């Protein structure tokens with residue numbers, strides 16, 4: 486990737502990673518009420534010894550179930566939170582020590598919260614950011630024009646933020662995060678609650694931003710289509726630990742997932758007697774669904790069914806990523822219990 490080539494020269498770290506985490510931990514002390522006038526201190530390890538590198542220009546998905554530690558990681562990457570242990574650098578900067586210096590190089594979009602001024606027209610929020618970030622006038626105007634056009638906000642600049650739809654507001658927030666030309670953009674649930682058209686607009690824009698301007702993007706989302714459409718690399722976090730870091734396609738193997746053979750028979754019949762580990766998982770009239778290991782060929786199973794049953798049609802369905810991740814989380818939970 487071209488981004489990684491330039492990363493070593495500008496990131497500031499000799500290892501070359503633009504974002505670097507080494508054994509990063511975050512422990513929260515929480516006080517829990519355990520009875521009348523009784524409170525107990527409890528430690529929550531929200532992020533547990535996480536290490537990874539993101540090269541300049543990468544677009545990486547950071548996913549995991551609720552409470553996994555995603556937001557805590559992002560907050561440490563922006564300097565809002567200080568790690569309890571480990572080493573963290575963004576563009577060679579220690580975020581919690583030099584938060585203001587870093588702020589000029591990063592952009593953040595929290596899908597559930599806006600950074601815009603609720604009562605002000607969109608343009609006034611951008612003017613305030615122009616001052617706050619001390620963006621040179623020419624650069625501000627050029628960025629504003631380009632972003633407003635790309636995100637189709639031209640007619641909305643005079644509208645108070647409170648009157649914008651969720652999708653418009655989200656696009657407005659993305660413009661705000663990018664006015665100062667950050668090298669890295671953190672997005673926390675950027676498509677949450679958006680309709681299909683708004684989602685595709687946001688995704689299209691992010692793809693362009695990453696490919697054309699080389700902006701490094703770290704994307705947290707519950708919508709796995711965001712990941713499927715945007716990220717070649719995905720990191721999965723659960724209980725504060727990094728469970729997977731690699732290509733999206735590789736997740737299928739990690740999850741020991743299954744593919745599904747959908748069989749249409751001539752008529753309704755009892756479940757097909759399939760050789761283990763293949764098995765019928767659903768029957769609906771003449772249609773039956775058989776699950777079999779994703780790593781195995783479907784050919785022997787198809788041949789056997791074709792020889793023994795009145796077959797009309799069949800198709801193979803690839804495991805969908807949601808099911809794979811659900812399996813991964815299920816296995817983790819089982820291991821934790823046993």
Ligand SMILES: Nc1ncnc2c1ncn2[C@@H]1O[C@H](COP(=O)(O)OP(=O)(O)OP(=O)(O)O)[C@@H](O)[C@H]1O
Nearest residue numbers: 513515529531549550551552553554555556557558
């Ligand atoms: N300020 C805090 N004080 C105490 N505990 C916290 C704090 N912030 C987060 N936690 C706890 O740390 C863990 C990780 O939370 P975090 O918000 O990072 O998860 P997440 O992966 O972003 O979840 P979600 O997808 O629900 O936003 C959770 O158990 C959460 O309750």
